[in-house]
Amino acid sequence: xxxxxxxxxxxxxxxxxxxxxxxxxxxxxxxxxxxxxxxxxxxxxxxxxxxxxxxxxxxxxxxxxxxxxxxxxxxxxxxxxxxxxxxxxxxxxxxxxxxxxxxxxxxxxxxxxxxxxxxxxxxxxxxxxxxxxxxxxxxxxxxxxxxxxxxxxxxxxxxxxxxxxxxxxxxxxxxxxxxxxxxxxxxxxxxxxxxxxxxxxxxxxxxxxxxxxxxxxxxxxxxxxxxxxxxxxxxxxxxxxxxxxxxxxxxxxxxxxxxxxxxxxxxxxxxxxxxxxxxxxxxxxxxxxxxxxxxxxxxxxxxxxxxxxxxxxxxxxxxxxxxxxxxxxxxxxxxxxxxxxxxxxxxxxxxxxxxxxxxxxxxxxxxxxxxxxxxxxxxxxxxxxxxxxxxxxxxxxxxxxxxxxxxxxxxxxxxxxxxxxxxxxxxxxxxxxxxxxxxxxxxxxxxxxxxxxxxxxxxxxxxxxxxxxxxxxxxxxxxxxxxxxxxxxxxxxxxxxxxxxxxxxxxxxxxxxxxxxxxxxxxxxxxxxxxxxxxxxxxxxxxxxxxxxxxxxxxxxxxxxxxxxxxxxxxxxxxxxxxxxxxxxxxxxxxxxxxxxxxxxxxxxxxxxxxxxxxxxxxxxxxxxxxxxxxxxxxxxxxxxxxxx
Numbered sequence: 095x096x097x098x099x100x101x102x103x104x105x106x107x108x109x110x111x112x113x114x115x116x117x118x119x120x121x122x123x124x125x126x127x128x129x130x131x132x133x134x135x136x137x138x139x140x141x142x143x144x145x146x147x148x149x150x151x152x153x154x155x156x157x158x159x160x161x162x163x164x165x166x167x168x169x170x171x172x173x174x175x176x177x178x179x180x181x182x183x184x185x186x187x188x189x190x191x192x193x194x195x196x197x198x199x200x201x202x203x204x205x206x207x208x209x210x211x212x213x214x215x216x217x218x219x220x221x222x223x224x225x226x227x228x229x230x231x232x233x234x235x236x237x238x239x240x241x242x243x244x245x246x247x248x249x250x251x252x253x254x255x256x257x258x259x260x261x262x263x264x265x266x267x268x269x270x271x272x273x274x275x276x277x278x279x280x281x282x283x284x285x286x287x288x289x290x291x292x293x294x295x296x297x298x299x300x301x302x303x304x305x306x307x308x309x310x311x312x313x314x315x316x317x318x319x320x321x322x323x324x325x326x327x328x329x330x331x332x333x334x335x336x337x338x339x340x341x342x343x344x345x346x347x348x349x350x351x352x353x354x355x356x357x358x359x360x361x362x363x364x365x366x367x368x369x370x371x372x373x374x375x376x377x378x379x380x381x382x383x384x385x386x387x388x389x390x391x392x393x394x395x396x397x398x399x400x401x402x403x404x405x406x407x408x409x410x411x412x413x414x415x416x417x418x419x420x421x422x423x424x425x426x427x428x429x430x431x432x433x434x435x436x437x438x439x440x441x442x443x444x445x446x447x448x449x450x451x452x453x454x455x456x457x458x459x460x461x462x463x464x465x466x467x468x469x470x471x472x473x474x475x476x477x478x479x480x481x482x483x484x485x486x487x488x489x490x491x492x493x494x495x496x497x498x499x500x501x502x503x504x505x506x507x508x509x510x511x512x513x514x515x516x517x518x519x520x521x522x523x524x525x526x527x528x529x530x531x532x533x534x535x536x537x538x539x540x541x542x543x544x545x546x547x548x549x550x551x552x553x554x555x556x557x558x559x560x561x562x563x564x565x566x567x568x569x570x571x572x573x574x575x576x577x578x579x580x581x582x583x584x585x586x587x588x589x590x591x592x593x594x595x596x597x598x599x600x601x602x603x604x605x606x607x608x609x610x611x612x613x614x615x616x617x618x619x620x621x622x623x624x625x626x627x628x629x630x631x632x633x634x635x636x637x638x639x640x641x642x643x644x645x646x647x648x649x650x651x652x653x654x655x656x657x658x659x660x661x662x663x664x665x666x667x668x669x670x671x672x673x674x675x676x677x678x679x680x681x682x683x684x685x686x687x688x689x690x691x692x693x694x695x696x697x698x699x700x701x702x703x704x705x706x707x708x709x710x711x712x713x714x715x716x717x718x719x720x721x722x723x724x725x726x727x728x729x730x731x732x733x734x735x736x737x738x739x
Contacts, residue, residue, distance in 0.1 A: 618630045630644050
């Protein structure tokens with residue numbers, strides 16, 4: 095047995111030329127980039143920088159402590175925490191043992207936590223804080239399934255015969271030996287590419303979340319292929335703001351580790367100032383954040399007065415017009431069918447003429463708009479947007495101020511990358527071609543493969559696609575075609591050049607601008623309990639919050655209003671637009687959508703609207719009376735935009 099040594103003393107770390115598992119990625123990066131900064135974060139007001147060597151040590155020590163407390167290969171471990179450096183260390187420590195992480199946010203309702211622990215067969219639970227432990231204390235004490243509970247941020251907790259430990263308890267002794275390192279490496283070497291890495295629970299159509307199974311091989315496809323799409327190198331610096339347990343952010347961190355780049359953990363509150371302080375080269379986030387930054391810039395310009403605001407808007411319009419015509423001249427818009435040469439010419443010649451006229455103003459505009467680029471740090475080479483569709487006005491604005499936007503398409507079931515408009519694709523209005531080794535096809539409802547330009551269901555096949563849902567064979571069978579393509583539930587069309595255009599959703603799940611996934615059926619069922627609600631459709635795709643389109647039972651609504659508003663004069667359809675009635679009903683509905691009932695804070699309604707026509711069979715309803723959500727959203731788009739502006 096060798097003598098214990100302090101973490102600062104050097105020890106041998108092997109390298110892997112072609113890592114096959116996430117464990118080998120961690121070890122290889124620690125070997126090659128030992129002294130390079132991997133993560134930067136704030137602990138209180140103090141900035142902490144973690145090298146790849148220190149990351150390796152932190153993972154080794156926590157994995158050793160977990161293993162000593164009983165966690166072994168194949169065990170499922172629920173990780174209940176929000177964004178922090180300790181999250182990635184915990185995730186990698188679980189992985190290094192060969193165990194399976196089951197991540198979820200700290201705001202997970204108790205009912206959902208109970209379901210996930212039981213359905214996943216998890217034996218261990220990690221919670222972020224002592225307060226979170228207290229919140230779930232009754233459940234934890236009564237759950238015989240849990241063999242151990244660990245608290246990331248808490249003082250010493252362990253007592254005799256207790257199975258609760260804080261990380262303070264676990265990491266009291268940070269010394270380790272060469273034997274510890276070798277045992278750590280041996281356990282990691284036993285991990286195979288097809289071994290299960292994680293089970294991520296996403297909202298399901300039945301109201302209960304589904305556990306997406308992802309293996310090392312699934313994630314490693316993204317780790318190997320996505321860096322080439324965005325030109326990722328060890329010189330890049332990411333600014334992180336999304337919850338790490340979201341697959342989008344989680345895989346971005348794996349990519350960063352694999353390439354030896356640096357991640358700075360930020361928050362919504364600090365994001366704008368951190369952009370200027372750390373000057374990132376990459377930002378990967380969701381449309382909601384871009385909306386916030388857009389509003390911040392616009393508000394800042396307005397404070398400078400009407401003249402400055404008008405000039406800024408004019409510069410943006412000039413830049414947008416020039417870039418739009420340049421794309422038209424270069425053929426960088428989607429093409430769905432072969433075009434005759436004369437049509438191409440008649441489009442390109444006027445575009446070139448406009449470019450010539452606009453060029454002097456464009457050069458002036460870009461000089462002035464460079465100040466906006468400085469607000470983003472001045473080094474931002476790519477802005478990656480995923481987790482929902484970026485609004486056209488926002489995409490044009492980001493492009494106009496000179497920031498290269500990468501529109502990405504993915505989902506948890508695909509680890510998450512499916513397609514991306516990366517460095518090699520300049521076709522605007524698309525999410526780019528499939529990532530390498532990925533097949534995308536567009537199919538009709540009957541299963542026929544459709545040609546370019548035809549809208550249909552998006553289906554995907556590739557090494558990043560999940561093997562299915564954990565202990566849910568029925569949902570797994572429903573999600574795959576007989577020849578192995580995954581049914582995304584989204585609608586789209588392919589261009590002649592092989593780029594994908596997202597046109598809508600056929601599936602049930604709503605993705606907010608913040609990236610949160612919401613199952614609409616639970617909320618619709620809850621608010622339909624009111625006797626005056628005949629039908630309800632939840633809306634909010636790519637919006638900041640949720641709204642509901644309601645089909646009323648007018649007689650019941652009239653009686654409800656009469657009982658609550660003695661001075662109300664409206665009795666017929668005028669009730670449908672009365673602001674007092676609408677506000678009161680929305681308030682009562684939100685009382686039902688309370689965390690005590692298993693709903694989350696972002697699952698409240700920001701607005702409601704009554705429709706004066708019922709849904710019809712063959713239009714808004716299928717032959718089996720299921721709601722065609724994409725048809726309803728298209729038909730009532732203006733009402734939805736007014737409701738959730």
